[in-house]
Amino acid sequence: MPAEPHCSAPPEFRFDSRRSPVYAKGGMAAASQPLAVEAGLSMLRRGGNAADAAVAMAAVLAVTEPASTGPGGDAFALFFEAETGRVHGLNGSGRSPQGLTFDLLKQRGLKELPARSALSVTVPGAISAWCSLLERHGTLPLGAVLEPAIRHATDGFPVGPVSADLWASGAQEVLGSAPGGQALLRGGKAPRAGQLVNNSDLGRLLATLAEAGTTADAFELFYRGEIASRLAQTVKDAGGVLDETDLHAHEAVFPKPVSTVYNGMRIFECAPNGQGVTALMALNILDALDASATTEPMSAQRLHLQIEALRLAFADAHRFVADSETMDIGIEALLDPAYAAQRAGLVRPDRAMTDIPHGVPMASSDTVYFCVVDSQGNAVSMVNSVYRSFGTGITPEGLGFSLQNRADNFSMDPNHPNALGPGKRTYHTIIPGLAVREADGSLYGPFGVMGGFMQPQGHVQLLCALLDDGLAPQAALDRLRFCLPAGSPYDAVAMEEGLSETLRGELRAMGHKAAYVRGWDRALFGRGQVILRDPATGWLCGGSDARGDGLAFGF
Structure with a gap:
C-alpha cells in the first residue's frame, strides 16, 4: 500500500466557503473527484471529444468512488452532437435475471425482495454503456481512454473526505458481511480521508478490457466471456439467480430522450425506465403555476410550490414509470401541458396537500454525476451508480468492484407496471440532464445532481436557480436545498442546515413537517x-458542488 500522506479530513462537514465559477474555451469537465476531471481534460488535450472524456472520467470515478459507482453498476448518458444539434440518449441499465420471479420469493418464504441480498443483483450495465458511448461517438481507442483509471488503480490515489465518509458508511452497512466485501476494505476498515490506496484487482480488470482491442471486443469479454462466468457464479454462490445467459443477452440501448420546455430552454432527460420524467413533470406543473413570476426566490411560497409540484410528479412517476416495454401510459400523456395544468389545480397556494394521489392522464442512488463539453461544443451528461452504498457489497474475487442492488426498486405489487419479474429493467433513479435553447437549438449545457430519489428534486431546484433566478452555475449549486426523503411520510421535508428558522417556521405553518439535516448527513x-456554453463565443462556465470532493476545470 502506498505511503500515508500528511493530511486529514476535517472533523465535521461545513458549507461556509465560497467558490467562483470556472471559465474556459478549449474544453471543460466537472466531477466529484479531481482526478476524474484531470482524466477528462487529458482526453480533450490529446484530441479526443466529449464522449472520450466522459468514459475516461467514468472509469476513474469507478476507482476513486467505489461506494458510489463501478463496473458492477449501471449508467445513463445524454450526448449533444454539435454538428447536428441532436441530443442522443443512452440507457446502460441491466435487466433482472430470468430466474427472478414472485414464485421464487414464495418458494424461499420471502414476502419482499431483501434489499442487500444477492437476489437484488441485476445485470451490471456500466461497461456496456462505456463501450457503446465510445463506439457511437468517441474518437480515441479504448486503451487510451482507460489509461488514467488503470494508473490510479495500480499506483494508488488519495481518498477524498466525502468519499471516505461514504466508504465508511458502506463498510459498516454491508462490506463487512457481504461475500468478498473485505476486498474493498483496508485491514478490515474503510480508508481515511487523504489515505493513499490502490485497487490492483480493478486495475487488472480495466487493463484486460483495454488490451482486448476494440470496444466490441471488450464488451464480449465482459458479458460473454470468462468475466461473465465469474460474475454469475459469484451471485449464485451468494444465493442469487443471475445466470451467464442473463449477461449474454445484455446490450445498451439508445432510446430517444424525453423533454419539455421551461423558461426558454428545452430540458432533456433519459427516457424511462429512468425517473427523469419526474423532473420534467414537476417543471411543467411549476410553469402552470407561474411559480417564478408570482413568488420570490428561496421564499417559503416558492419552496412550497416546488415541494408540491415534486410530490405530484413523484406520485405519477411511482405509478407509471417502469421498463418502457411494460409502461401502461405514454410519456407524451404525462408531459402534456393540459395534464400539467390539471395537476397544478390541486396545489393550494398556502397549504400543503393532505393527500398525494397519482393522476390519470389521457392515454396517448449513491451515485456519481459528471459532465464534459469539448471545444467543438459536443457535450456529455452522464451518471454511473451501484445504487445504495456499494450496492449489495458482493464483490467477485479478483475483480475489484461490488455488484449493484437495482432490483430493490421493483414493486412488490404484481399488477404494477414496475412489478418484479424476469428480464425487466426496473424503475431507475439515475438521470443525467441536458438543456438546449429552444429558440435556436444551441447547447445551453449539461447538468445533474446525483443521489437516489434526490436527483429529480435536485434537477428542479438547480434549473429554477439557473433559469428563473439567473444564477451562475457555481452559485446555483451552492444554493441550499430541500429534499423529500424516500420512504418518509408524504408531508416530511428535509431542510439543509443554513436555511433560516423563519423559513422553516413558515413551511411548517403551511403543513410541511420540515426538519433540518446537518453535518455529513447532508449527503x-x-x-x-x-x-454552460455561450453560443456566440464558445466560452464555457462551470461549477461543481461543494458538497462533494470535486471541481470544475477547463483550459
Whole structure:
C-alpha cells in the first residue's frame, strides 16, 4: 500500500466557503473527484471529444468512488452532437435475471425482495454503456481512454473526505458481511480521508478490457466471456439467480430522450425506465403555476410550490414509470401541458396537500454525476451508480468492484407496471440532464445532481436557480436545498442546515413537517455539476458542488 500522506479530513462537514465559477474555451469537465476531471481534460488535450472524456472520467470515478459507482453498476448518458444539434440518449441499465420471479420469493418464504441480498443483483450495465458511448461517438481507442483509471488503480490515489465518509458508511452497512466485501476494505476498515490506496484487482480488470482491442471486443469479454462466468457464479454462490445467459443477452440501448420546455430552454432527460420524467413533470406543473413570476426566490411560497409540484410528479412517476416495454401510459400523456395544468389545480397556494394521489392522464442512488463539453461544443451528461452504498457489497474475487442492488426498486405489487419479474429493467433513479435553447437549438449545457430519489428534486431546484433566478452555475449549486426523503411520510421535508428558522417556521405553518439535516448527513441533498456554453463565443462556465470532493476545470 502506498505511503500515508500528511493530511486529514476535517472533523465535521461545513458549507461556509465560497467558490467562483470556472471559465474556459478549449474544453471543460466537472466531477466529484479531481482526478476524474484531470482524466477528462487529458482526453480533450490529446484530441479526443466529449464522449472520450466522459468514459475516461467514468472509469476513474469507478476507482476513486467505489461506494458510489463501478463496473458492477449501471449508467445513463445524454450526448449533444454539435454538428447536428441532436441530443442522443443512452440507457446502460441491466435487466433482472430470468430466474427472478414472485414464485421464487414464495418458494424461499420471502414476502419482499431483501434489499442487500444477492437476489437484488441485476445485470451490471456500466461497461456496456462505456463501450457503446465510445463506439457511437468517441474518437480515441479504448486503451487510451482507460489509461488514467488503470494508473490510479495500480499506483494508488488519495481518498477524498466525502468519499471516505461514504466508504465508511458502506463498510459498516454491508462490506463487512457481504461475500468478498473485505476486498474493498483496508485491514478490515474503510480508508481515511487523504489515505493513499490502490485497487490492483480493478486495475487488472480495466487493463484486460483495454488490451482486448476494440470496444466490441471488450464488451464480449465482459458479458460473454470468462468475466461473465465469474460474475454469475459469484451471485449464485451468494444465493442469487443471475445466470451467464442473463449477461449474454445484455446490450445498451439508445432510446430517444424525453423533454419539455421551461423558461426558454428545452430540458432533456433519459427516457424511462429512468425517473427523469419526474423532473420534467414537476417543471411543467411549476410553469402552470407561474411559480417564478408570482413568488420570490428561496421564499417559503416558492419552496412550497416546488415541494408540491415534486410530490405530484413523484406520485405519477411511482405509478407509471417502469421498463418502457411494460409502461401502461405514454410519456407524451404525462408531459402534456393540459395534464400539467390539471395537476397544478390541486396545489393550494398556502397549504400543503393532505393527500398525494397519482393522476390519470389521457392515454396517448449513491451515485456519481459528471459532465464534459469539448471545444467543438459536443457535450456529455452522464451518471454511473451501484445504487445504495456499494450496492449489495458482493464483490467477485479478483475483480475489484461490488455488484449493484437495482432490483430493490421493483414493486412488490404484481399488477404494477414496475412489478418484479424476469428480464425487466426496473424503475431507475439515475438521470443525467441536458438543456438546449429552444429558440435556436444551441447547447445551453449539461447538468445533474446525483443521489437516489434526490436527483429529480435536485434537477428542479438547480434549473429554477439557473433559469428563473439567473444564477451562475457555481452559485446555483451552492444554493441550499430541500429534499423529500424516500420512504418518509408524504408531508416530511428535509431542510439543509443554513436555511433560516423563519423559513422553516413558515413551511411548517403551511403543513410541511420540515426538519433540518446537518453535518455529513447532508449527503442526502446530492452532489451536482453544471457546465454552460455561450453560443456566440464558445466560452464555457462551470461549477461543481461543494458538497462533494470535486471541481470544475477547463483550459
